[in-house]
Amino acid sequence: MGVLRHAPQSSHTANPTGDRALHWSWYLFLLSYPWHLVGGGIAYWLTSLAGGDFSAGDGVPGYVYPALYLWMLSPLVASIVLAVMAWMKGRRLAAIAPALASAAMIVVITVFGASEWFG
Secondary structure, eight states, rough: OOOOOOOOOOOOEEEEOEEEEEEHHHHHHHHHHHHHHHEEEHHHHHHHHOOOOOTTBBSOOOTTHHHHHHHHHHHHHHHHHHHHHHTTTTHHHHHHHHHHHHHHHHHHHHHHHHHHHHH
């Protein structure tokens, strides 16, 4: 009788959950750009319904800026959460890039948006 031989097992096994989280993290980061454009369009539309001019900043309802801010941050925060999940699943170095890119966008939106919208 022959002896069955198994292929040697690699110590580094594939981690499909970490890979999916990492791919979705990048996807959400890239989705945030058209998401921002849609949010700007909605803010412009809401302001025009209220009789104001969003581009000039005149007559903008008080709820529009905070809603736009949350709209813009949501895919970036989700991207960071998924990057952390990828980090915890062992994709350490690869998970740093989408998390840092999303965090940088949050800082840019907060600094420039807050000074423009509330300043």
